Amino acid sequence: MTQSRLNAPAARAMLAACLFYASFGGLIQWFPIWLIEERGFSGEQLGLVISLAGLGRIVAGPMTSAWADGQRDRRAPIKLLAAISLLALGAMWFSQAFGISFALAFVAEVTFWALIAFLEAALLRLCRPHRVPNYGLARGLASLAFVVGNVATGMLVDAIGNDGIWWWLMLTTVGLLACAYSMTAEPVERVADAPFGERLKQGLSMAKRPEFALLIFGCGLIQAGHQFYYIFGTKLWIDELGISATLAGWLFAFGVVCEAAFLMFVAPRIEHVRPATLMLLGGLGAILRWGLMATSPGLPLLASLQALHAVSFACTFLGAMRGIQHLWGDDRTPTAQMMYMALATAPAQALSSWLAGRIFDTGAGSQGYAAMLAVVSVGTLLVFLLWRRPEPLPVAQAGG
Numbered sequence: 565m566t567q568s569r570l571n572a573p574a575a576r577a578m579l580a581a582c583l584f585y586a587s588f589g590g591l592i593q594w595f596p597i598w599l600i601e602e603r604g605f606s607g608e609q610l611g612l613v614i615s616l617a618g619l620g621r622i623v624a625g626p627m628t629s630a631w632a633d634g635q636r637d638r639r640a641p642i643k644l645l646a647a648i649s650l651l652a653l654g655a656m657w658f659s660q661a662f663g664i665s666f667a668l669a670f671v672a673e674v675t676f677w678a679l680i681a682f683l684e685a686a687l688l689r690l691c692r693p694h695r696v697p698n699y700g701l702a703r704g705l706a707s708l709a710f711v712v713g714n715v716a717t718g719m720l721v722d723a724i725g726n727d728g729i730w731w732w733l734m735l736t737t738v739g740l741l742a743c744a745y746s747m748t749a750e751p752v753e754r755v756a757d758a759p760f761g762e763r764l765k766q767g768l769s770m771a772k773r774p775e776f777a778l779l780i781f782g783c784g785l786i787q788a789g790h791q792f793y794y795i796f797g798t799k800l801w802i803d804e805l806g807i808s809a810t811l812a813g814w815l816f817a818f819g820v821v822c823e824a825a826f827l828m829f830v831a832p833r834i835e836h837v838r839p840a841t842l843m844l845l846g847g848l849g850a851i852l853r854w855g856l857m858a859t860s861p862g863l864p865l866l867a868s869l870q871a872l873h874a875v876s877f878a879c880t881f882l883g884a885m886r887g888i889q890h891l892w893g894d895d896r897t898p899t900a901q902m903m904y905m906a907l908a909t910a911p912a913q914a915l916s917s918w919l920a921g922r923i924f925d926t927g928a929g930s931q932g933y934a935a936m937l938a939v940v941s942v943g944t945l946l947v948f949l950l951w952r953r954p955e956p957l958p959v960a961q962a963g964g
Contacts, residue, residue, distance in 0.1 A: 571697065573748035574690040578702040580642065580743035581683045582709040587736035589713025590729060591676055592794075594721070595669075598729040603656070603665045611921070613666055617673030618914040624674050625681070625906025629899040630764035632682070638689075638750035638898070641682045646741040649675045653733050677910075679740075681901035686747070688889045688897060693835055699885075704828030707878075711817045711824075718813070752895075767899045771907055776891055776900070778950040779843070783884040784908030785943025786847045789854060789936040790877065791916035796924050796932070804929060805863055815866065819873035826874035831882055839887035840951040846880025847944030851937060858933040876940075883947075891956060912939070 596614075599605040605613070632641040652672040659665045687706075691699040713736065720728025771777050801812045834842075853872040861869060884904070892900040916939055923932040 569694075569696050571690065571692055571695040573750075574687070574692070574695070574697055574702065576743065576747045577683070577686040577690050578697050578705065580740060580747060581687055581702065581706040583736050583740040583743055584679055584683055585706045586709040586713035586716075587733055587740060588676065589710040589715075590717040590732045590736070591672075593714055594717045594729045595672075595733065597721075598726050599665070599669060601726045602730075603659075603669075604662060605665075605669075609666070613669050614673060615914060615917070617670050617677070618910050618917075620670065620674045621677055621910040622906050625678060625902045625910070626764055626767050628678055629681070629767050629902035633763045633767070633899055636752055638686070638752060639744060639747050641898070642679065642686070642744045642747070643741065645675045645679045645682070646737060646744050649679070650734070650737045650741055653730070653737060657730060677905070678902070681905050682898050684885060685898040685901050688885055689750075689894045690748075693832065698832050700827045700829070700831030703831075704824040704826075707820055707824035707827060711820050714813075714817065767903055768907075770892075770896075770900055770903050773891070775950060775953065775956040776888075776903075778946050778953075779839075779884060779887050779891075780904040780908035781912075782847070782943045782946030782950060783843055783880050784904070784912040785946070786843070786850050786880045786940050787877065787909060787943075788912035788916040789850050789940035789943065791913055792920040792923070792932050792936050793854075793857070795917065795920055800930055801866070804860060805866070807863065815870055818867065819870040819877075822871045822874040823878040826878040827882065830874075838951075838955060839883040839890060840947060840953075840955075842879050842883030843887070843947040844883075844944065844951045846875055846877070846883060847940060847947055849875030849879060850940040851944060854933045854936045854940065858931050858937075860930040915939075 596605075596610050599610055599613075628641060628645070632638075635641070649672055652668045652675065656665055656668045656672075659668060684703075687699055687702050691697060691702055693699075697705070713732070717729055717732045720732055724731075771780070798812045798816055801807055801815060807815075849872050853869055853876050856865070856869055888900045888904065889897050916936070919935055919939070920932065923935045926932075
């Protein structure tokens with residue numbers, strides 16, 4: 565690597581993204597355990613706070629993006645959300661009252677998820693194909709950081725108990741906040757700021773653009789089809805195949821490693837492929853994956869199907885990110901990312917999570933994956949309609 569090829573602003577953003585996903589790896593699978601074991605949440609209460617946080621993102625997302633559109637530095641929302649997450653987590657250590665713990669957990673869930681849009685937008689904006697890091701490398705390392713966070717948190721639990729979960733989340737969030745302040749300043753020249761209400765209205769109106777609506781709702785449904793896998797996959801492997809929790813964990817990690825490998829080594833070589841083509845391939849891969857998972861596959865086939873995470877998740881994700889960047893450009897991509905998460909991803913995941921839970925309670929076992937076929941099939945149809953349309957013009961040329 566020569567100094568001329570190093571893209572320092574992108575490298576700083578990549579470090580922030582890696583710290584976020586390392587923390588996120590602890591949040592997704594271990595934070596619920598801490599809430600149950602250390603703060604006395606029941607399973608129903610845990611499900612309620614996660615569901616309410618998902619609904620909260622529908623409201624908080626557009627408002628955060630409208631606020632961010634009025635700031636003079638693109639780092640502002642990352643610093644704010646990381647600081648709020650840190651304060652919420654820190655306060656939970658001292659809180660013994662259930663109501664306060666519930667409220668703080670709600671805040672942490674909302675702000676952690678909101679960070680994704682702004683960090684992804686920073687990577688897309690700063691990374692360049694022929695410099696280091698390119699987007700595929702940066703995003704692939706972030707995915708590997710998720711695996712590291714998952715494994716490291718488990719090791720801390722084995723070493724010091726469930727409080728290791730809180731310590732991992734706190735330390736990585738402190739690191740994220742420090743990285744947010746060390747990121748290269750990105751001042752934005754704003755001649756005349758529109759009022760907050762007008763910025764909010766402009767963000768919500770993005771969904772009126774047909775190409776954007778097909779993209780966000782199509783990809784949102786394809787990604788939401790992973791919810792049965794995320795919530796119940798590991799438990800079903802242990803119960804139905806009789807494998808150990810350790811092996812089940814490594815099977816889950818293998819899927820994320822395949823995702824990272826795709827983003828690091830394949831994505832930079834397919835810059836010429838239309839975003840809509842990537843989304844369509846992701847949807848078809850999801851249909852194949854969940855259809856075969858519903859047959860209760862044995863361990864060898866299951867391991868092979870885990871490799872399809874590179875298609876069902878990573879290919880869909882890459883197509884969505886590139887499509888949003890192409891449609892809206894550097895200035896509006898953070899807002900578009902937040903609209904994607906708030907208007908499409910959050911409600912689709914809430915619906916799929918509810919459906920997954922209902923199906924699981926029937927005792928369907930792995931056949932429950934078949935329910936996800938309906939969700940991803942609708943999403944795939946929407947991205948097929950997008951694929952059939954002519955390549956959309958960037959917003960500056962489209963006049964939108």
